[in-house]
Amino acid sequence: MHFHGLEPCLDTLQGFPEAMQEGENVLVFAYAMHALKSGNVARARHLISRRFGADAHDVTRVLRDTERFPLDFRLFRFLMAMYEDIAITDAMRDMVFDALGEVPLDDHLQRGSFYNAMLEVVVRRREYDAADEIARRARHHYRQADAHLLGFYIDLYQAILCLMRGAMSFAETHVRDADESLAKVPFDTPSDARILGLVKAVIRYEQGDVRTLVRFLNEEFDRFAYGEIWPTVAELAINYGGLALSRHVAPAAARVFLDKWRVQEWRSNRFRLVITLREVAVLQNGNRWQEASDLLTALQSRVNRTWVEGAVENLVRLVDPQEIALVLAWLRHLIWEVPSRPLLREQVTEFLRNGHLTDRQAVTLRLWAAHLAKLHRDMTTARSELVKALEACARLGTIMPLAEETQFLDRLLEDKRIREFALASNDVRQIMRRVRALDTPASDGPRRAGLTRQEMKVLLLVVEGGSNKFVARQLGLSEVTVKFHLSNIFRKIGCRRRAEAIATAKALGWVA
Template identity: 45%
Template sequence: MGALIDRPELIAGILGARTPIVILDAPAGMGKSSVLALIAQRMGADVVRSPQPPTYPADGSTTDTVLRLWDIPPYTAPLAIPESCVSGNHRLIIAKRPDTVLPGQARALAYGQATLIGSEGLMMSHGELERLFGSACEDVAEKSGGWPLAVFNTRLFEGPPDVLRAFLDAEVLATMPDEELVVLQLMLVETVGRTSAATRHPSFSESHFPTTSPLPLTAPFLMRPDGTGRPTLVVAGVRDVLREAIDHVMERRLRNAGSAKAIAEAYRAKGLVVEAICAFQKAGLFDNALRIFQDAGGPFFLYYFGPQAFDTVLAGFPLTFSIQTEVLVLAKALQSLKLGDIARARRLLIDRFGDIANDYTQVFSSRSVFSRQFRAFRLVMLLYEDYFFSEELLERAYALIAEFPVEDHLSRGSFYNSVLEFYIRNRQFAAAEEVAQRAMFHYRAAQAPLLAFYISLHQTLIRLMMGDALAARRYATQSAAFIAELPFESPNDARLQVLMDACVEYEAGRAEPLARFLNLEIDGFAHGEIWPSLLEFALHYGSQALGEHFSTMAARSFLDRWRVYQTSNGQFQAMISIREAAVLQNANRWQEAADTLVAISGRVDRAFVLAGGEPLARVQERDELALALIWLRQLVYEAPQRPGLDQLVTTIIGNMNLTDRQRMSAEIWLAYVAKRQRNATQARAVLQKTFGDCARLGTIAPLAEERVFLQELIDNQRIGGFLSTVTGNRQILRKLRDSGRLDNQSTKMANTLSRRESKILLMISEGAANKDVANTLGLSEATVKFHLGNVYRKLGCRSRQEAISSARALGLLG
């Protein structure tokens, strides 16, 4: 260690020990040999460097105490401590490493004949450093922490890091016990406290997770408690090199089954389940790893430890091992669902269980050959597949819950989570709220904040569908609190929370956050976990917001991208086409909207809606109901004075499967039809009710989405003036105008054109000649030219092309 520097306090303590034997027990770099050399100088003694102990005069030859110095070389097997030291008066000072087994040491300590000075006792105190270095002692103390090797070798951290790393590896860490090595590794990770405390599964006993960890006894120059009792790195400059050295030693030890088990159990005792599983996997002990994975929830592991840990653990199991293990197959299938890859999830189940795994009648039959865990997972998977639950399947599903123990909160909560989607899709919101509360109870009992987050998200979605923005905001706040509890990063779930927050703002009149989110985050959102109700939600709100605040092209592009993402799902394709028709209608491109609707196959079409009656009043299936509504909206625009149209709208309003938001839209159509049929009294009464509902629920979005009809109603003095006499209505109108939903330039210009002029303008923009327009509308060509002249005058144009260009610039044509 270079030139000897006197350490009088330490030497005085060693020589003044009350026992005949003093053992300096510390790893390399602690200055043991230097201390022996200093004592040898002072006492005029020799240092014996050999596995054999020093010799003493024969018994009885002298009554004087004899001092001997013994420096045991590393990597040797020394002989026993001389009996004359253990039971006599002869003195012996020994320097050894902790891994060196010294016969007689335990006996000498037990008899009180020996004093053990470990690494802590050999560290250099602040007083010693001040005496040695004077004013420079603070700098030396900061760099070295009192570690003798660093004190006397000031260039230790300036040379190649490989030298220090090799020293730490071979001389300090190589012989450190496995458990102690784990403790040291964890102390170097700044977030270990948060990780070990927060990512544990509730099935692990709290006693398995001690709140304090012993410091490495053999290396106090590495760690020492600070003023608060937390371990800190004494020699700051060694952190990165030490971490690399520990990783190298860990990698080497994990090749040995015995060390791997000790390391994995040490991780598990600290609550680091992921690290424990990975340790077993690296050692090839996959059965041990699987047992911990199952104890930590199996497929539910994801919800306690996060997607990154879930992916890491699953990747550590070999494919041949995974496909033979049901719990791993289900976990990998869930992983695929979370990535939006339903086809891969189906393939995984087929490869393990055969085609019968996707036969719901067989899976959920009373004689099913599948395990309870598999059937519960298959029920969850139906949620992602947008499978329509028949009453028979729902009844069979409810029979499944009786098989789960009362205390199995995860399985029970997931069952209610699965049927929750069914009730939302069928607009049975009362039942949906009931099962949501049951799921929330079980997930909270299971201490699973991520799963509770999903339930709060569903509750937010339910309230938004109902048009209840105030309750939706409360649930969104609750879901944000659950996300904040997570001890891991979950980017897709955080993205869902941002989406819900933006939708709540949209309901209150601010569409910009939602449009901005969907414009920037669509790829991350679309390639993540998508439930059918969430996709329906995103399609509706997203296309509406983009159409309002960007352009019709942006809204259609948004829908087209979803069309690609959901190529294999016919139900989603219909949903997308319905939303595209709505976008076109909002852009005053009604003919294109009609063509889009005609192309959607199914029993619900224009004729079905016009027939009205009981079938229209009882349309139940989600997409069929949406299609009936969008067709009715088309009819209201095309022929508001059509006899019996008001009855058709009234019939759909009476449909018990409508959401409150859909009902509000239909009420605006009814008011519009009443106004066009010169029944202002009815129009006012209907609008008064709708505005009252919006004020009570804290939303203006349903009104804003129908501005193509609402603007004309508000501009009518008999209707708009009447509404303005009520304070709540005035506040809603002000919000609509402040958000740009009413009285914008394009709407005002559209109102200067007559209905016939608007239709003629739309038709010529789609390429129709005057003759085609005349034939379609039942007019003469002269009358068409007359109306075109009025259009040119009102738009300040002199030609057909100028009129089309001006109309597009004003947004009259989308």
Template identity: 40%
Template sequence: MKTPVFRGKLIEQILSRPEPVIVLDAPAGMGKSTLLGQIAERLDVTLHIAHTPPAEGDGIVLWDIPPYGTPAALPECYVTGRRRIVIAKRPDSELIGLARATAYQRVYSLDPEALLISENEARALFGADRAMEILRLTGGWPLIAFREGLIAGMEEFLMQEFLENVPNDELVDLKLLIAGAALPARQRNNLFPVASAGSDGTLHFRAEALAGVLDSALDAMIRLRLETPGNVKSIAEAYAHRGKVVEAISVFQRAGFHDDAFEQFNKAGGLFFLYFHGPAAFDQVLSGFPHSYAHQSEILVLSLGLQAVKRGDVSRARRLLLDRFGEQINDLEAVYDSRSAFSREFREFSFVLMIFEDHQFNEEMLARLFKLNAEFPGDEHLFRGSLYNSVLEFYIRRRQFTEAEDVAQRAMYHYEAAGSPMLCFYISLHQAMIGLLQGDNATARKHALRSAKSLAEVPFETPNDMRLQKLVDACIEYESGRAEPLARFLNSEIDEFTHGEIWPSLMEVTLHYGSQAMITHFSLVAARGFLDRWRVYQASNQAFQEMVNIREAVVLQHANRWTEASTRLKVVGLEIDRDRILADPDGLASLTDRDDIGLTLAWLRQILHEQPDLPQLERAIVALTGNLRVTDRQRLSLSIWQALIFKRRQDLTGARAVLLRLFEHSARLDSIAPLAEENVFLDELMGNKRISEFLAASSPARQVIRKLRDSGHMAPVSGIGSELSRRENKILVMISEGAANKSIAGMLGVSEATVKFHLGNVYRKLGCKTRQEAIGAARAAGIVN
């Protein structure tokens, strides 16, 4: 060790003090003994090193008190001030008599900061180039500043010389400082010189070079302390006091104090722990409870169920409940009876689980749920908000958007009162999805901005929620004509996305936008592959399977694969079919179920392509348009179909009026995707010069038309498709699906000779000689996929 003989100014300061007792009270490695040695050399006196006090002398006496022992009392001659003494000691060495001398104002205690190497000293010792770096790494602690290469072997030293007598709460502080936490300083702390209080009142880590070895020493010391049961609680409480709940619970769990760990878990949110501490913390804490212990606790079983739901494994969540509570949980009458033996917390979670299972509810069940909400006190914001959140999903499924918006606002009130930005994020995201389902892209964007703001306020990493936000943002961009963000999401994020928590309403949005983007910007194969992925994900959910089948039929229609689409529609396991629609078109006004309405729309699109002149078709479209459960987005499709019927009846005035209202409405809502999804029929309408020129006179309509064409959703004004008649186009689509002339004649209600006549016109207009050449030309032009 290089002796710092340069400390002459500090020696002068010490020797010039008028107090008879000078105390150098500082931790190990601060250079106290070296400094006393320099003073002894300067004064030519003997340095006394012992636990016993030095003999009384005529001049100044130097006493260096060694560690690991109890020093004798300070002699009376120094207490009374008859003799002078300089004492070097550690803070944990209690010297009897020193307090009395202090009370008599005969003691000067040197500020330990004065023993740190100053900038000027560092420059003199290490040179200007290295001085600042050494001070940054060591905080000026002489022990490590002067001993290059010593740090790696200091773990044992730090444990014995520095950490041995550090209180449990300060050991915890050091651990957190090394982890990068900025901690409020305690009134008492022995962390100097490793850490010190800054001007802002918080503790800051000083000796950066020690971080790794000190962290290892702290781990070893804490493990050693935890072998004594009395230390477990104080260490855990120190973590909890600093807001480190996960660490506090883990301390209890490692020591086998599971009741204390569970108590801390409940204090930190219990069932709602996830929303305040994040998924990683939630997983870590739950994994620390033994299975046998967790199985006995209702709260822990429900928490494990929530964990399974968040991972997208709803069936596991159901199995956890069955294992803990038995088969009676499947008896909804018993669970939600007014005299139910099940706790209100269980009943709420059971409802949440049924929402994820896309369970069908009736109004009576909904009334029971609102009664359940009344069982929670008004200030139980988390439980009340969560019930409203779950009912929100129910209303979205039922297309009761006014009621959905009401419960969304109620849930938001409770979540804001509970101070949970993560739960507020979910509500805003639901509201954004309602906007998308309604075709109101402007409102969806407004709520998506709010959800992004809430997500930014979440104090922990939550990757799946970030993907939810990214998906909704991409869908909003897709609505306004920008497909690239959604295509990028589907390419890079979808694998991780399918393994997380996905609510039924989000599944619906994902299926709709994902399959539409795939068929429009990639291929039919890509779109069907996308849907098949979701079939596997929800293999046991029959309602979800029907939703996927309906979407596949719509995708096939979009690709002009009408025969396959009809086949797919026929296997959907719902009561709605072509015959029922045509037998009672007016009855469509009373449909209430989401999937019944979705299937009806798909069948109407199919009928419009195959038999557009059926008199029941317009009645069905009008009836469904008046259905209060049909979304505004779906009404946009119905309006296009109505306009097409007008056009085919040569009622161009009616067609133009419908389309003008439709296009101006789309411009106002910044939403063109619903129009793009009807491109098969919209191309025919816009191919009429009198219609397209009429719409082009309106600035908002012109803006929508430009967006549709720029984004590839609408065919250009010219092209081979525009050269073919409607019947020729239809025959071209049929032969591309493999239909023979006889089959085509039967479907169109004409003779085979007529079919051959139309085929001849198709070949001539496309410049082809064979059926295969015509199909190839049609695919190259995008008429069929």
């Protein structure tokens, strides 16, 4: 499968007698992996339960019962759990490492696959130092096994890891490595090429290029098979895609994009939270604060509004990445809604002491600290915190936190003294030029949304009040073709009705 591709693998499997296909572990695993790679998680679950019984769905039980479940199945079940987005506990991780001890040192493919799956675990848990070491080990074993496709996955993961941390220059290096690894694969693997295309588009966005990412989301994204993307890659797509579409196309387009992911909400509470928090950010950036608050409240977490409003010392002790993300969402809401609350500045300052924040999260908090200081006329602190935030972005090479917080950033830079102080550094000026490059003229908006010239002509006539018959007559088209163009327009800008498309076009400045 990894050396010749999915279809040759399936052809080979189907050449075995049916009894062997159902009774030999290695063939069952191969069929299940084929299903996983094809995005059919349900099929894989059915195959393993048919072979090992209903208990095979319980990952903890499989890992613990070493007498009933053989080593190869325990390791495969752990790998499969990554596709299912099952939360891996510390106890489960310890059992898997114990199982690894039974794998021969020269079984590079098995050991590499173990570290590949473990990499997903530590990345989700934001254990970045551990992720670097695990990626190094996986890469070593795959090189020994001459498994270029599997090596590609590690290169890709390392690029994503750098994007999550904000280390852009390293992300670009790993993408080049991934390109080289994929070029060595002796068969076509379009889904992997698409994932690499997504990561490249995200990097281009960080460099100030909006069009590439929006075009990818409009033209390529729907080609991914259901379940084809591992959760960490999905999280990258959700966060960057949601931001790009809401900021550069329309909030409605971002919400339609996020709705496509809700079919996978069954995977885990963590995945559901990722989608919901991105939708919250879309609503907040669209000044729909009450709707955002309603979504956060519906999550029913212990980290709710009441908890956040009273938390100070507890903010330093938070460890769980999901709870940290929730606090940030609520703090953002409170800073916008009631910025005069005396406790807010202390909360932001205290939260910055939390050692489990990512660099990007720290940048966000510093922007908020600067905003609050300016509101309290503490210009010295406002300038200092803003410079720290901008210099951190310049050092990391990331602009996403700045793009996400433009409503606070713009208010800070309205003040001439703050602006001149903050932009004194050449590195900061360069990073701000990339942020401003995202704000291309409104007239370019339709192209960024992926509208063709003909679709834009149709939209302009519709905005003027033209019926389908009128538009068809004006453009020399059939009414069926006009309906087809309208369907494409609605999909690309995230609208469901004619009136909504008209309102969106006007709001974005595409038409007068």
